[in-house]
Amino acid sequence: MTTRVTRKALHLCGAALLLCACNHAGQSGADAGVDACTTPGCSKPGPDLALRGPPDLRPRPDLGGPIVPDYINRLGPGSPNPFDPKDDMSSGVRLDGAGDIVLTAGIAASDRSVIWVANSGEGSVSKIDTRTLKEIARYYTYPGAGADPSRTTVGISGDVVVANRAKLLVDRASVMKIAGNKSGCIDRNKNGKIDTFEGAGPVPAQFSWLDGQAQSPDECVLWLTDLHQAGKAVLPRASGFNAEMVMGELRSTQVYIGLYGTSELLRLDAQTGAILKRIDVSPAMPYGLVLDKAGTVWVRGAEGNGSLVKVDPHTADQVTHYDGANAPPCPYGIATDAKGFIYTAGPSGADGCVSRFDPVAQTWQTLKLVPPAGSPMSGQTYPRGLAVDRKGGVWIADTFQGLFHVDASGASMVQKGMAAIPLVTTLGAAVDADGSPWAISFDKSTAYKVDPVTYATQPVVVGQNPYTYSDMTGSQLRGVQLPQPGVFRHLFTGCSGSAATRWISLDYTVTDAPGSHTTVRMRSAATAAALATAPFTALAGPPPIALNLFDGTQFLEVEFDMTTTDLSATPVLSALSASYDCLVVAG
Numbered sequence: 343m344t345t346r347v348t349r350k351a352l353h354l355c356g357a358a359l360l361l362c363a364c365n366h367a368g369q370s371g372a373d374a375g376v377d378a379c380t381t382p383g384c385s386k387p388g389p390d391l392a393l394r395g396p397p398d399l400r401p402r403p404d405l406g407g408p409i410v411p412d413y414i415n416r417l418g419p420g421s422p423n424p425f426d427p428k429d430d431m432s433s434g435v436r437l438d439g440a441g442d443i444v445l446t447a448g449i450a451a452s453d454r455s456v457i458w459v460a461n462s463g464e465g466s467v468s469k470i471d472t473r474t475l476k477e478i479a480r481y482y483t484y485p486g487a488g489a490d491p492s493r494t495t496v497g498i499s500g501d502v503v504v505a506n507r508a509k510l511l512v513d514r515a516s517v518m519k520i521a522g523n524k525s526g527c528i529d530r531n532k533n534g535k536i537d538t539f540e541g542a543g544p545v546p547a548q549f550s551w552l553d554g555q556a557q558s559p560d561e562c563v564l565w566l567t568d569l570h571q572a573g574k575a576v577l578p579r580a581s582g583f584n585a586e587m588v589m590g591e592l593r594s595t596q597v598y599i600g601l602y603g604t605s606e607l608l609r610l611d612a613q614t615g616a617i618l619k620r621i622d623v624s625p626a627m628p629y630g631l632v633l634d635k636a637g638t639v640w641v642r643g644a645e646g647n648g649s650l651v652k653v654d655p656h657t658a659d660q661v662t663h664y665d666g667a668n669a670p671p672c673p674y675g676i677a678t679d680a681k682g683f684i685y686t687a688g689p690s691g692a693d694g695c696v697s698r699f700d701p702v703a704q705t706w707q708t709l710k711l712v713p714p715a716g717s718p719m720s721g722q723t724y725p726r727g728l729a730v731d732r733k734g735g736v737w738i739a740d741t742f743q744g745l746f747h748v749d750a751s752g753a754s755m756v757q758k759g760m761a762a763i764p765l766v767t768t769l770g771a772a773v774d775a776d777g778s779p780w781a782i783s784f785d786k787s788t789a790y791k792v793d794p795v796t797y798a799t800q801p802v803v804v805g806q807n808p809y810t811y812s813d814m815t816g817s818q819l820r821g822v823q824l825p826q827p828g829v830f831r832h833l834f835t836g837c838s839g840s841a842a843t844r845w846i847s848l849d850y851t852v853t854d855a856p857g858s859h860t861t862v863r864m865r866s867a868a869t870a871a872a873l874a875t876a877p878f879t880a881l882a883g884p885p886p887i888a889l890n891l892f893d894g895t896q897f898l899e900v901e902f903d904m905t906t907t908d909l910s911a912t913p914v915l916s917a918l919s920a921s922y923d924c925l926v927v928a929g
Contacts, residue, residue, distance in 0.1 A: 411846040411847070411921035411922055411923055412923055413921065413922060413923070413924075414919050414920070414921045415834055415919060415920050415921075415922075416917070416918070416919040417832060417917075417918045417919065418441065418442070418851075418915075418916055418917040418918055419440055419441035419442065419916065419917075421917075424437075424441055425437060425441060425442070425443050425830075425915070425918075427443060427446075427830070429830070429831060429832050429833075430831035430832055430833050430899065431831060432828075432829055432830045432831050433828065433829055434446050434591070434826055434827060434828030434829060434904075435828040435829070435830045435904065436591075438914070440916070442914045442915060442916040443830045443902070443914070443915035443916075444904075444912045444913070444914055444915075445826070445827075445828045445858075445904050445906060445912040445913065446591045446592060446826070446828060454500070454774075454775035454815075454816070454817075455471060455472045455473045455774065455775050455776070456469055456470065456471060456472060456478075456496075456500065456522065456815065457469075457470045457472050457772055457774060457780055457789065457814050457815045458470075458494040458496060458502045458504075458520075458814050458815075459494070459770075459782060459789050459804045459805070459808045459810050459814065460483075460491040460492055460493065460494050460504060460808060460809065460810045460814075461480075461491070461787070461804055461805025461806055461807065461808050462490050462491055462492050462507070462806075462807050462808065462809035462810075463787075463805070463806030463807030463808075463809075464487060464544075464805045464806040464807075465482055465483055465484060465487030465488050465489050465490065465491065465506075466480050466481060466482050466483060466487065466491070466545060466805045467480070467481055467483055467491055467494060467502070467504050467520070467805075468480050468789075468804040468805050468808075469481075469502075469520075470789060470802055470804065472774040472775065472776065472778065472780070472791065472815070473776070475791060475800055475802050476542060476802075477541075477542035477543070477802065477803070477804065478540060478541070478542070479538070479539055479540050479541070479562075480539060480541075480542070480543070480544070480545050480805060481520055481539070481545065481549075481558070481560055481562070481563055482545055482549075482550060482551040482558065482560075483504050483506055483518050484506055484514050484516060484518070484551065484566070485551050485552060485553050485554060485555050485556075485558075485566075486551070486552060486553030486554075487551070488510075488511050488514060489506035489507075489508050489511065489514040489515075489516060490506060490507045490508050490509050490510065490511070490514075490809075491504045491505065491506050491507065492505065492506075492507040492579060492809045492810065492811070493505040493507070493578075493579055493580065493581045493630075493810070493811055493812040494581075494810060494812055494813075494814045495581040495582050495583055495597065495812045495813050495814070495816075495819075496522070496583070496813055496814065496815060496816030496819065497522075497583040497585075497594030497597070497612060497816065497819070498583070498585050498592055498593055498594045498816070498819065498820065498823075499522060499523075499526070499593070499594060500522025500523055500816065501519060501520065501521055501522045501526060501564070501594070501612075502519070502520050502522060503517060503518070503519050503581060503583065503597050503599075503612070504517065504518050504519075504520070505517050505578040505579060505580075505581045505599055505812075506518065506578060507577055507578060507579055507809075508570070508575075508576075508577070508578070509575070509577065512570060512574070512575045512576070513570045514570065515568075515569045515570040515571075515575075515576045515577065515578055516566055516567060516568050516569050516570070516578070517566075517567050517569060517578055517581070517597075517599050517610065517615070518563065518564075518565065518566040518567070518615075519563075519564045519565050519597075519612070519615060520562055520563055520564065521562045521564055524536055524538065524562065526562075526564075527561045527562040527564075528561055528564065529561060530557065530561050531561075536561050536562065537549075537559065537560065537561045538560050538561055538562040539560055544805075545560075551563070564615075565614065565615040566615070567610065567615040567616070567617065569599070569601065569608070571604065574603055574604060575603045576601045576602070576603045576604050576606075577601065577602035577603040578599050578600070578601055578602075579600055579601075579602045579628060579629055579630070580598070580599065580600025580602075580607075580628040580629060580630045580631035580641060580642070580812075581597065581598065581599050581600070581631065581812050582597070582598050582631045582632055582633050582639070582812065582813060582819070583596070583597050583598075583612065583633070583813075583816075583819055584596045584597070584598070584612075584633055584637055585633070585637070585819055585820075585823050586637065587826065592823065592826055594612050594819070595611070595612050595613070596609055596610065596611065596612050596618070597609075597610050597612045598610070598631060598633070598639055600623075600628025600629070600630075600631050600641055601628065602627045602628055602629060602644065603627075605622065605623055605624035605625060605626055605627055605628070605645075606620050606621065606622060606623065606628075607620075607621040607623050607628060607631075607639065607641060607653055608620055608621070609621070609655075619659070621653060621659050621661065622661070623641060623643070623651050623653065623661055625643075625645055625646075625649075626641060626643030626645060626649050626651045626663065626665075627643050627644045627645040628641045628642070628643060628644075628651075629642050629643065629644035629674075630642045630675060630676040630727075630811055630812065631676065632676055632677055632678040632684070632813070632818065633678075633819070633822075634678050634682050634684070634701075634822060635678075635680060635682055635822040635823060636656070636682070637655060637656070638652060638653070638654050638655070638656070639652070639653040639654075639655070640652055640653075640676065640678065640684050641653065641676075642670065642673065642674075642675070642676040642686060643665075644673070647665075647669055647673065648665075648669050648670055648673030648688075649663055649664060649665035649669050649670070649673075650663075650664040650665075650668075650669065650670050650684065650686070650699065651663055651664070652664070652701075664699075664704075668704070668706075670686040670688070670697055670699070670706070671686075671690055671695060671697045671706055671708045672686050672687050672688045672689070672690050672694070672695040672696055672697040672708060672725065673686060673688045674686065674687055674688025674689070674725060674726055674727075675687045675688065675725065675726055675727040675728040675738070675739070675771070675811060676728075677728045677729055677730050677736070677818060678730065678818065678822055679730045679734065679750070679821070679822065680732070680821055680822050682701060682702075682822075683698050683699065683700060683701075683750070684698070684699040684701065685697065685698050685699075685728060685730060685736055685750070686699070686728075687711075687725040687726070687727075687728040687736075687738045688724075688725050688726070689723075689724050689725065690708075690710075692722075693710050693711070693723065694710070694711045694723030694724055694725040694740060695708050695709060695710050695711055695725070696708070696709050696711060696725065696728065696736060696738055696746075696748055696755065697709075698750060698755060707754070707755060709748060709755040709756075709757065711723050711725060711738065711740070711746050711748075711757065712757065713740075713743045713746075713760055714760060714762075717743055717762070717764070718742060718743070718764045718765055719742045719743075719765070722742055723740050723741075723742060723743055724740060724741040724742055725738045725739065725740050725741075725746070726738075726739045726740065726741060726768070726769045726770065726771075726811070727739045727769060727770040727771045727772075727782075727810075727811040727812075728771050729771045729772050729773045729779065729813075729817070729818060730750070730773070730818065730821070731773045731777050731779070731794070731817075731821075732773075732777060732817075732821055732908060733751060733777070734749060734750050734751025734752075735747060735748070735749060735750070735751075735758070735779075735794065736748040736749075736750045736755070737771045737772075737773060737779040737781075737792075738771060739768045739769055739770055739771040739781050739782070740768055741767055741768060741769070742764065742765060743760060743762065743763075743764060743768075744760055744761050744762045744763035744764060744768055744781060745760065745761040745763060745768065745771060745779060745781040745790075745792055745797075746759075746760050747759045747760060747761070747779075747794070747797070759797055760797065761779075761781065761790075761792045761793075761797035761798075761799055762797070763781055763783065763790055763799060765785075766783040766784075766785045766786045766788070767783060767784040767785040768781045768782065768783050768784075768790075769782055769783075769784050769808075769809060769810065769811070770782035770808070770809075770810040770811050770812075770814065772813070772814045772815045772817070773815065773817045773818070773821075774791075774815050774817060775815065775817060777794060778791055778792060778793070778794055779791075779792045779794060780792065780814075780815075781799075782808050782810045783808070784807055784808060784809055785807075786801075787803060787804055787805065787806055787807060787808060788801045788802065788803055788804065789801070789802045789804050789808070790802075827903065827904060827905045828903075828904045828905075829901060829902065829903055829904070830901070830902045830904070830915060831899060831900070831901045831902075832899070832900055832918060833873075833897060833898070833899045834897070834898040834899070834900070834920045834922075835896065835897060836895070836896040836897065836898065836922055836924070837896065837922075837924035837925075838896075840926065841924035841925060841926050842892070842894065842924070842925045842926075843891075843892075843895065843896050843922055843923075843924060843925075844890070844891065844892040844922060844923045844924075844925055845866065845889045845890070845891040845892075845895065845898055845920065845921075845922045846888075846889060846890060846921040846922055846923065847886045847887060847888050847889055847920070847921050848864065848881070848885065848886065848887045848889055848898075848900060848919075848920050848921075849885045849886035849887070849917070849918070849919045849920075849921070850862065850885050850900075850902075850915065850917060850918045850919070851885075851915070851916045851917040851918075852902065852913060852914065852915050852916075853913065853914045853916065854913045855906070855911040855912060855913065855914070856908075856911060857906055857907045857908040857911040858904070858905065858906035858907070858908070858911045858912055858913045859904075859905050859906075859913065860902055860903065860904050860905075860913040860915070861880060861902075861903040862880070862881045862900065862901070862902055862903075863878035863879060863880050863881060863900070863901045863903070864878065864879060864881060864898065864899065864900045864901065865877060865878045865879060865898075865899050866891055866895040866897060866898045866899070867895060867896075867897050868894045868895055868896055868897070869896070869897070870897060873897045873899060878901060892925075898920055900918070900920075902915055
C-alpha cells in the first residue's frame, strides 16, 4: 500500500499541528523548554534544538500559510554547539578569539596590531599596540640585560624572536623568543596563571631577568639560545622567520639568524630554539636578511662594498653570491615584496638610494632619494632600514631626514614623498597590519607611526636607544606568502525513526573582509552513503535560504569555501543554523 503524505495526514498534539523533533543519536533528550507531547511517535528535542514560535503560530493542517519550522539546529558562539574547525573534514580554518570560523593562515587581529622594538641601550624589547599607540609590555632579552638587542622578527603566529647583538659583552651573543599572545606563554611555576609584565615603562623588579637565572620570571619569554663562541664577537644581527604549510596550516617552524662576525647563517627550530644547521656564507658578513615567497633566504652582506647572498633551502642550502658588479648599489637595509623582488637601501657615494633586484633577470634598478628643499644637513641622506607595504610602497628610514616613500608598484620606482623626522637618527622602518609605516628613532628613544597619505607622525616612547631593523611587525612575512584557502563543512542530521524530515531553511552569517570571499554550497541525501557521492549546489542570494525539502532527505551538508588575497584579511563565519520539521505520516 502506498501512503500519501499530506498536511491533513499529520497527527495533532492538542490544538496544534504535530511537528515533532526526534532525538539524534548521542543527545541527552533534555527538555529545552518544550511542552510535553503525549501523542505516540513524538519526542522532545535534544539540547541543540530550540523551539521557534509559540504553537498557535505554526501552520495548521487544514489551512494554508507560511511554513514556520518548529526546530532549529544552531551552531556558533552563543549557542549550545560551538563551532569545531575539524568538523566534517574541514581544513584550513580555525577559531578566532570570539569562537567564529576564520582562515588558518594569518594571525588574530589583536596579535597583528603589534610592533616589537628592540631597545639596545637597556637590553629590552617593547611591545607596542599599533592602534592604541600604547606600550603594552616590555621584556628583558638576557639575564642581567646588557645583551644589546638590535633585531626583532615576527612569525606567522605573532611570536617574536630577538637577536642579541652583544657588541660589547660578546659572551652574551644569543637569540630569544617571546610569545606574541598570552595563550602561548608557559605557566612554569604551576600557579594556575601566567606571570607576565603587561604595561608600559621599565620592567618592574618582579619580572627582571637577573644575572645567573636560567629562565626569565616572565612566563611569556619562551627560550634563550646561546650563540657566543670563545674569543670571537659573533654579532647575531640578521634574522627572519620562515612560513610553510604544516598539516593544512601556515606556520613559522624555523627561524634564521645571521652571524656577522663568523659569516654564518644559522637555522633554528622555532619551537625550541635548537640550532638545526650552520651554513657558511663567507666572505659575506650577514647584516640583514629576508625570506621571499618561495622560502628562499636572501642575506645582505656588509663586508667590503657589500653583497647579496641567496641561500636556497630547496636545493640543499645552495649558496649563491651576488657581489662585485652584481652587488647591491645601495647596501644597508633589505626587504622583499609579494612579486619576489629584493630591495636594499643605503648610501651610495655622497647620495642615498634604494635599489630593486629582479632574481629572474638578475638585474638591479636604482633610484636616488631626494629630500624636499630646505631639509636639514643640506639635503644629505643616509638610508638605513626599509619595508614594503601591500600596495607596492617602499618606506625607507633615513638617518638625517626621516622616512622616504617610494612607489615600486610599476615597472620603475618613483619617489612619492617623505615624512620629515629630522636629525633624530632614524634607523628602522616597518609597516603595520593596517598598512601604516613606522620609523624608529635611536636618539629620541621613540617609535613614530606615520600616516601613509599625509605623512603626519605620532610618537610612542619606547625603551632606551632602540636600534631596530628586520620585520618587527610580521607584515613582511605575511605579505609575501600566498594565502591558503580554507573549507568549513557541517553535516546536519534530520529526524530518525519513522518521522520524515522536512528541511525548511538554512541560515548563516558570513562577513567577508576586503580581499576575501566565501562561496556557500550544500547537498542533501536520504543516506550517508548517497550523500558522499551527491554533488554540491552553490547557494545564491542572501540568507536565510528557503529549502522546503521534503523528499526523504535525512542528511543536509553545507560547505563554506573561504579564500583571501591578503593574509591580514579573512572571511568570518559567526553563525550557522538549519530549521526543519519532523513529520509523522498517518498510515
